[in-house]
Amino acid sequence: MAMSGGIDSTVAAMLLIEQGYELEGVTFRSWDNISKACMEKETGCCNVDAIFEAKSMADHLGFPHQILDIRKHFESTVIANFVSEYLAGRTPNPCVVCNSDIKWGEIIKKADELNCEFIATGHYAQVIEENGRYFIKKGKDATKDQSYFLWSLTQDNLKRTLFPLGELNKTEVREIAFNRGFEKLSKKRESQEICFIPDNDYRRFLRERVPDFETRFGPGQFIDTSGKILGTHRGYPNYTIGQRKGLEIALGHPMYVTQIIPKTNTVVLGTREELHSKVFYVENYNLMKFGSIETEIEVLAKIRYRNQGGMARMKNEGSRLKVEYYSPVDSITPGQSAVFYQDDCMIGGGVIVGLA
Numbered sequence: 107m108a109m110s111g112g113i114d115s116t117v118a119a120m121l122l123i124e125q126g127y128e129l130e131g132v133t134f135r136s137w138d139n140i141s142k143a144c145m146e147k148e149t150g151c152c153n154v155d156a157i158f159e160a161k162s163m164a165d166h167l168g169f170p171h172q173i174l175d176i177r178k179h180f181e182s183t184v185i186a187n188f189v190s191e192y193l194a195g196r197t198p199n200p201c202v203v204c205n206s207d208i209k210w211g212e213i214i215k216k217a218d219e220l221n222c223e224f225i226a227t228g229h230y231a232q233v234i235e236e237n238g239r240y241f242i243k244k245g246k247d248a249t250k251d252q253s254y255f256l257w258s259l260t261q262d263n264l265k266r267t268l269f270p271l272g273e274l275n276k277t278e279v280r281e282i283a284f285n286r287g288f289e290k291l292s293k294k295r296e297s298q299e300i301c302f303i304p305d306n307d308y309r310r311f312l313r314e315r316v317p318d319f320e321t322r323f324g325p326g327q328f329i330d331t332s333g334k335i336l337g338t339h340r341g342y343p344n345y346t347i348g349q350r351k352g353l354e355i356a357l358g359h360p361m362y363v364t365q366i367i368p369k370t371n372t373v374v375l376g377t378r379e380e381l382h383s384k385v386f387y388v389e390n391y392n393l394m395k396f397g398s399i400e401t402e403i404e405v406l407a408k409i410r411y412r413n414q415g416g417m418a419r420m421k422n423e424g425s426r427l428k429v430e431y432y433s434p435v436d437s438i439t440p441g442q443s444a445v446f447y448q449d450d451c452m453i454g455g456g457v458i459v460g461l462a
Contacts, residue, residue: 109133111159114228119269131164131171136180137302147238183207192343194366196441206258231274238265241394242452247275257445257455326371350436388427391456405446
């Protein structure tokens with residue numbers, strides 16, 4: 107049982123115990139925030155307090171608990187990918203990398219070591235088996251559904267995974283904690299930040315992590331979509347697709363980042379309409395419900411976690427998928443995950459690499 111110290115994983119553990127499972131609790135020590143900015147606002151699932159809260163909950167519920175120190179692995183995978191993607195002009199999704207490489211990768215190793223048949227987490231999602239294939243289905247609570255972050259899980263991952271909260275909504279989860287005597291836990295607030303950037307300032311993080319960041323990625327040109335120079339920016343890694351605020355340039359009307367060109371340290375600005383597009387490509391994809399896609403299919407495509415998604419056509423083009431929305435959408439962002447569904451069931455997902 108992956109324990110974060112929060113309400114979701116704790117209630118998941120309670121439910122599994124009530125269903126007759128024998129549990130072994132595991133909490134990751136993945137990251138130490140050493141910057142002053144982060145130490146002043148250290149929240150989330152990776153801080154020391156959360157680790158000890160997880161251990162306390164496991165002790166209270168009566169099952170063994172271990173702390174796994176995976177800081178080196180986390181550094182070489184999640185952090186390295188996060189930094190390299192921004193320096194390549196893309197916007198990464200660290201939670202996806204963490205789920206596949208860290209959470210499922212490390213916990214399955216530990217499960218094998220402990221002779222555990224399944225692994226479980228507090229994610230709001232469901233695992234379905236149909237025709238010999240395992241796939242993710244959205245969680246019952248549409249406002250909490252976390253299936254978007256799980257597209258990279260393999261068939262071997264899924265057939266050993268339990269999501270006890272998949273058919274519950276958040277209100278029910280809080281009620282379960284309260285009714286079982288955990289009043290304080292039932293009212294615990296949730297962390298929305300990236301776990302290793304609790305102050306939400308990724309630019310500060312890059313400055314601290316990348317040697318000579320200010321020198322290597324200094325001022326460059328803002329241009330419009332026709333190539334006209336508009337002004338000077340602070341270095342392309344400081345910007346993301348769709349960004350409007352913080353551009354520090356006055357043009358008399360709203361402008362948005364529509365493209366980032368690392369090779370020339372150029373940031374392209376455009377109108378809201380110029381941010382719209384319909385066709386994009388996905389690589390490094392993982393299919394779930396189907397083993398392969400031979401013909402064009404219709405899917406609901408989500409390009410961000412909080413994005414409601416839109417209907418699109420998707421087809422296989424060898425090493426990549428081509429996706430075409432029926433109606434234009436804004437801020438399709440290279441580096442982010444695109445995840446595809448039919449009737450709330452996940453077809454698969456991958457990394458956006460470019461627009462047509």
